[in-house]
Amino acid sequence: KAGVTQTPRYLIKTRGQQVTLSCSPISGHRSVSWYQQTPGQGLQFLFEYFSETQRNKGNFPGRFSGRQFSNSRSEMNVSTLELGDSALYLCASSDTENTEAFFGQGTRLTVV
Amino acid sequence: GENVEQHPSTLSVQEGDSAVIKCTYSDSASNYFPWYKQELGKGPQLIIDIRSNVGEKKDQRIAVTLNKTAKHFSLHITETQPEDSAVYFCAVPYSGGGADGLTFGKGTHLIIQP
Numbered sequence: 001k002a003g004v005t006q007t008p009r010y011l012i013k014t015r016g017q018q019v020t021l022s023c024s025p026i027s028g029h030r031s032v033s034w035y036q037q038t039p040g041q042g043l044q045f046l047f048e049y050f051s052e053t054q055r056n057k058g059n060f061p062g063r064f065s066g067r068q069f070s071n072s073r074s075e076m077n078v079s080t081l082e083l084g085d086s087a088l089y090l091c092a093s094s095d096t097e098n099t100e101a102f103f104g105q106g107t108r109l110t111v112v
Numbered sequence: 113g114e115n116v117e118q119h120p121s122t123l124s125v126q127e128g129d130s131a132v133i134k135c136t137y138s139d140s141a142s143n144y145f146p147w148y149k150q151e152l153g154k155g156p157q158l159i160i161d162i163r164s165n166v167g168e169k170k171d172q173r174i175a176v177t178l179n180k181t182a183k184h185f186s187l188h189i190t191e192t193q194p195e196d197s198a199v200y201f202c203a204v205p206y207s208g209g210g211a212d213g214l215t216f217g218k219g220t221h222l223i224i225q226p
Contacts (some may be wrong), residue, residue, distance in 0.1 A: 004155075031212045043156070043216035045206045056206055056213040063207060090155050100146070101214065103155030 002027065004093050004104035012110045018079040021107045025072050025093030028034045033101065034066060034072040037088040046089075049074055114139045114204050118217025126225050131192055133220045135202035136184040142204045145178055145185045146214070150199045160187070161199075185201075197224045 013019050027033050033048040033056075043044040049068035066076040072093075078085055088108050092101040093099040115138040125131050143164040148156035160186065162176045162203045169176050175188040175189075189196055199219045206213035 033213045035214075035216075042218045045213045045215060048206075048213040050212065058206065068185070092155075099159050100161065101212075103148075103157065105153070105155050106132060 001100070004091060004102050006091050006104035006106060006107050007104065008090075010108045010110075012112060013081050013082055014112055015083060016080050018077060019081060019089075019109060020075055021089055021109075022079045023076075023091030023093075023104060025075045025091075026102055029093035029095045029102075031034070031094045031096070032068055032072065033094075034074070034076050034091070035093050037058075037090055038086075038096070046076065047103050067101040080108075082112050085109065086111045114215040116162045116202060116215050117205050118220060121132045121218065122219060122221045122223070124166045124223040124225055125192055127192055127194060129192055131196070131223075132223055133187045133200055133202070134184060135186070135217050137204045138183065139204070140180075140183065140214050144205055145176065146203050147176060147187045147201065148216075150201065150219075152208060157200060182192060183187060192222075192224050194224050194226065196211075203207075 027071045031050045034046040037043045047066050048056040052068045063079045068074045088106045090106045092103045094101045096109050118135045121125040130144045146161035147159050149159045160174050160176050162178050173190045176187040199221050201219050202217040203214040
């Protein structure tokens with residue numbers, strides 16, 4: 001069974017640009033959640049989707065958004081990038097509530 | 113969202129000794145308590161989890177204990193080995209008892225000294 005796949009692995013963007021990250025969950029998993037990991041703030045929850053609906057959202061500005069498609073693949077978008085958005089963005093999938101969340105390897109975003 | 117505090121931030125132990133990492137949480141509705149291990153360049157990997165209806169769970173050298181009254185849970189690693197060196201995170205459900213998404217502790221860098 002293939003794991004969680006995140007693309008791209010690395011990205012370099014300029015301040016003010018926008019970026020879209022992609023996550024393909026494990027086959028059969030309908031829940032996808034996103035996290036931002038930085039040395040200073042650690043792992044922080046962004047949002048969670050289940051069957052194309054956002055069920056939960058963390059404390060991030062509206063520049064951070066996401067969506068989920070009918071095949072459970074998910075994308076997150078960050079608009080008007082700031083230097084502080086540089087981070088490792090992780091996606092996790094699970095099949096039901098409060099069960100094991102499987103993480104991808106992440107997308108390393110650098111904003112210059 | 114939920115709050116979770118994790119201690120210590122760094123833990124150095126001799127190979128073969130035991131390591132204990134503790135987390136406290138604030139929402140009494142939390143009912144799921146996973147522990148993750150993250151190695152350099154990789155995403156977090158679940159190593160053990162426990163639900164609120166049990167007080168302890170063990171898997172070979174790893175165990176987790178839960179005290180719901182005091183709202184804390186701990187990870188215990190016995191007979192530590194060099195491959196146990198990594199960053200460990202505790203987590204609780206972001207919204208307490210429902211929906212998905214996790215709130216993570218700040219992490220513990222575990223160093224196994226040869």
